[in-house]
Amino acid sequence: MxxxxxxxxxxxxxxxxxxxxxxxxWLHTQVASLTERVDCHILCYHRENLDQFSLxxxxxxxxxxxxxxxxxxxxxxxxxxxxxxxxxRKARSIKPDVWHSHFAxxxxxxxxxxxxxxxxxxxxxxGADISQSPKTLPWNIRVPEVLGLVDAVLCEGSxxxxxxxxxxxxxxxxxxxxxxxxLDRIPFQPRRWHPDTPLRILIAGTFRxxxxxxxxxxxxxxxxxxxxxxxxxxxxxxxxxGDLEEKTRIMAVLERSGLIAKTRRLGFVSYPHLLxxxxxxxxxxxxxxxxxxxxxxxxxxxxxxxxxxxxxLIVSTRHCDIPEVIPDGVAGFLADERDVYGLVNHLQxxxxxxxxxxxxxxxxxxxxxxxxxSVKQGGKLAAIYAELANAR
Numbered sequence: 412m413x414x415x416x417x418x419x420x421x422x423x424x425x426x427x428x429x430x431x432x433x434x435x436x437w438l439h440t441q442v443a444s445l446t447e448r449v450d451c452h453i454l455c456y457h458r459e460n461l462d463q464f465s466l467x468x469x470x471x472x473x474x475x476x477x478x479x480x481x482x483x484x485x486x487x488x489x490x491x492x493x494x495x496x497x498x499x500r501k502a503r504s505i506k507p508d509v510w511h512s513h514f515a516x517x518x519x520x521x522x523x524x525x526x527x528x529x530x531x532x533x534x535x536x537x538g539a540d541i542s543q544s545p546k547t548l549p550w551n552i553r554v555p556e557v558l559g560l561v562d563a564v565l566c567e568g569s570x571x572x573x574x575x576x577x578x579x580x581x582x583x584x585x586x587x588x589x590x591x592x593x594l595d596r597i598p599f600q601p602r603r604w605h606p607d608t609p610l611r612i613l614i615a616g617t618f619r620x621x622x623x624x625x626x627x628x629x630x631x632x633x634x635x636x637x638x639x640x641x642x643x644x645x646x647x648x649x650x651x652x653g654d655l656e657e658k659t660r661i662m663a664v665l666e667r668s669g670l671i672a673k674t675r676r677l678g679f680v681s682y683p684h685l686l687x688x689x690x691x692x693x694x695x696x697x698x699x700x701x702x703x704x705x706x707x708x709x710x711x712x713x714x715x716x717x718x719x720x721x722x723x724l725i726v727s728t729r730h731c732d733i734p735e736v737i738p739d740g741v742a743g744f745l746a747d748e749r750d751v752y753g754l755v756n757h758l759q760x761x762x763x764x765x766x767x768x769x770x771x772x773x774x775x776x777x778x779x780x781x782x783x784x785s786v787k788q789g790g791k792l793a794a795i796y797a798e799l800a801n802a803r
Contacts (some may be wrong), residue, residue, distance in 0.1 A: 420450045421793075421800050424507040424530070426498070426521050427514070428470070429457040432466040434617055436682045437590050437713040438513060439464040444591055444789030451506050451798060454498055463681060464705030472497045473479070483520045502528040508800035509533060512561070515540040516550065519557040526653045531799040534558075535565040535588075538621075538709030538731075541574050546705045555579040562799060567710025568732030579785065588792060592712070592717050597686065601722040601772040602693045604765050610638050613692040614712055615645035615685065618658040620648075623698035623728065623748070625657075625664045630754035631696070632668035638762050642674040643688060653704065685714075686721070694761065699730040700748040710735045716783050719743060719775040724768060726757045736783070742775035 423445075431439055431455055442451055443466060452468040461469075475497060502510075503526055510530040512518035518534040525532045534557070542633075545549040558564060558580035565588040566572045572585045604610060612631060616622040631640060642659075648654035665671040680688070689695075695718040701707045710732040719725050719736070725743030727733050728750075737743040744760070746753030761768070 420448060421796050422450045422505055422507045423452065423796055424502065424505060425453045425509045426510065426512045426517055427453070427455050429459060430469055431460055433463070433681070436464075437592070439466070440591060440593055440785050441789070441792065442466060444593070444785040444792075446790055446793045447794050452501070452507070452749070454501055455723065457781045466712040470501050474605040499527060502530070508803055509796045511535065511796075513537070513582050515554045515557060516544060518561055519550075519553045522557060522560055525601055529803075531563075531741045531803045532561045533563045533565065533795070533799060534561045536571065536575060536709060537567075539706045541571070541578060541709060543702070543704055543706035545578055545628035546582040547727065562802075563795070565795075570732045570735075571710045586795070588795070589592055589783050589788055590713050590716070591783050591788030592713065592720060592779070593785050594720060594780065597717055597780040599720065599722050599772075599776045600690060601769055602724065603768070604693045605766070606638075606762075608760065609640070609641040610694070611641045611643070611692040612694050612696055613643050613645070613689060613718070614696050616697065616712065617646050618648040618654050618661055619651070619706070620653060620657050620704070621699055621708060622657075622698060622712075625660050626698045626749055626751050626754065627696045628661065628668060629751045630668055630698075630758060632664075632670055633751070633755050635670065635764070636667075636757075640670075640673050642670060642764065643692065644674055644676045645678070645680055645685065645688065649679045651780055653702075662792055664784070686717075689718055689721050689723060692723060694726060695719075696754070696758075698726070698728045698748070699733065699745065699752055700728065701730070708729055708733070716779055720779045720783070721777065722772050724761060724771060726754060726761070736779075737775065738778065742771060742778050 426440055445451055454470050456472050458471045458623045507530045510525045511533045513535050515536055543552045555578050558578055564575050564580055564585050566575055567590055570589060575585055576582050614624060614627050648658040665674060697715055699708050708731045715725055716736050725737050727737055727745055728748050729745045730748055739745040744757035
């Protein structure tokens with residue numbers, strides 16, 4: 412929709428480094444779920460996976476030709492103003508009322524062009540950008556700086572809000588906004604299990620320390636003699652520092668525990684494939700932890716929300732905002748971080764009490780419909796944009 416033809420529609424820029432890695436499906440959902448009151452334009456440096464994440468108005472620097480690409484790279488390196496030339500040219504034609512930067516690093520890179528185009532600046536933070544990055548140069552200076560410049564910061568839950576405020580963001584600018592999921596694509600099918608059949612466990616995530624995958628596998632190894640397990644591991648290492656080392660640790664646990672013969676390893680899969688696999692499994696095991704380098708989930712892995720909404724039982728940890736997504740003992744079970752025996756206790760309860768599954772599954776779905784429906788959350792985000800646009 413053209414914002415010039417309908418003055419009631421708010422022109423919005425979504426700024427992100429790459430549109431869109433396969434591990435950031437939730438960002439596509441956010442933008443796609445916005446109401447017709449919003450005219451969205453996506454500005455990015457690279458494009459990928461457009462077969463899965465195509466939307467109107469994707470403007471990409473790498474599509475602008477070699478001259479534009481390298482001139483903007485010079486701006487990035489010489490002036491520390493990443494993509495400013497391309498972004499400013501697009502901003503002049505879009506005339507956004509609100510500029511939405513995704514990740515703190517992106518907001519810092521966007522700050523000059525946002526100031527020049529006069530838009531209100533909103534930042535969504537997601538995890539490593541406010542946990543790991545502020546512990547390293549130069550982001551230990553830049554992240555607190557940009558948190559003091561933007562007009563609003565969106566956080567997934569109260570734990571993430573506390574992290575942002577601890578970095579110096581004025582509390583009055585911090586807001587909780589849940590990452591919605593597409594419930595129309597996730598039918599509720601409560602899982603049933605009979606002790607005479609295999610118990611199918613799904614583990615999914617990038618092979619990164621904060622995902623806690625080795626602890627999940629160690630817990631499963633301790634119950635492998637008492638129940639017939641079938642384990643599926645979705646995900647892999649990326650080129651990000653530390654991922655390959657974590658993959659080595661994961662493979663070592665699989666080898667020494669004897670689980671390797673019981674485990675299907677699928678690597679990264681598409682979002683539709685993930686949802687198909689989810690329907691085959693009874694339990695989702697996702698014991699996130701605070702990584703030794705400071706990295707954490709920030710809020711909660713969106714995949715936990717999706718799996719619980721589908722009718723799968725969740726066993727996770729009391730980490731960041733996971734307790735807000737999965738109320739412990741009501742919508743799933745949570746252990747302390749790195750507590751393998753705590754995970755085992757929860758798994759054993761579920762094995763011994765299959766008749767108690769349905770109440771927990773129904774409670775999880777009800778909670779997610781109320782708080783994490785992407786349609787509702789899209790309307791709430793549009794209202795935040797309208798509020799900021801009016802303030803402008």
